[in-house]
Amino acid sequence: MAHGEEKVRAVRGSFVFDQLTLEAACALHGVPEATARRWKREAKQAGDDWDRAQAAQLLAGGGIEDIARQTLAAFVQQVQATTAALQADTTLAPDVKAKMLSSLADSFAKLMAGNRRLMPETDRLAVAMDVVKRMAEFVAKKKPALAHEFVELMEPFGDDIARVYG
Template sequence: MAHAPETRDKVRRLYVFDRIGLEVAALQCDVSMSTASRWKREAAEAGDDWDKLRAAAILAGDGIENVARAALAGFLTQYQTTMDAINTNGDLPAEKKVAMLASLADSFNKTVAASRKVLPETSQLATAMDVVQKMAAYIRDNHPQHAAAFVEVLEPFGNELAKLYG
């Protein structure tokens, strides 16, 4: 089914400037998701990258502080998802969990460090996460027999940190 160029332009506008998801934009314009995805892909191949334009529109519209907050919030969502996966996978040995937690804390610190200049309020949370990372590494290296207990108390402690600093 052929669509008018105005329909394609409307899907693009909704996605890029109104920040509506591509699926919802397609629904609003009575276009299939596969068609909207194809339009987006073809536009990118022609040099009209909708995702880059969307990011630029966010920067221009919200300011760098809100963008940094959104990026940090997105990372925290992924962080929590990973934590949930670590805590629910009973097949992982405690030492592996501690190593994964240390790596996750390192990623968190790097993300926070990148946003620290824009969002100085994240410094306290970054310090708290750095301490948790150092403690995980210390337990892994010096007291591996306590790794399981550390993993057990880490999730509720992480919730406390989020209440205090998040």
């Protein structure tokens, strides 16, 4: 069965813009997978790489940041659960626990470094918010009489920081 150019565009659009798998795009538009794979291959030979377009769309839409945030949140939960389990386990030798915690910390550091590359805005926001928090603590310690006024100023300033860096 021959499909028109409109069907090719529909499958490509579902794959690239809707971020569907090729299989799902085929099912949605009633096109055999082999046909869509051929379209994709022919398009690539003509200079239209559907995979690159899909990746670019994911990056442009902020999707990669969403994935990075979800991954980070899931990993942090696992770190907390693993740390609690290690603390509760009385059968493990201290040196084994230390090695496991060291490995966990190394994995966490690597994930954070990757996230800084994937989400520079989020990293910048975290630094900015940390600076604001530290400034508030500094003012409260060094000039306690100004702390109330400082907090009044910092709350709306925090919103500005979030808008600029977030």
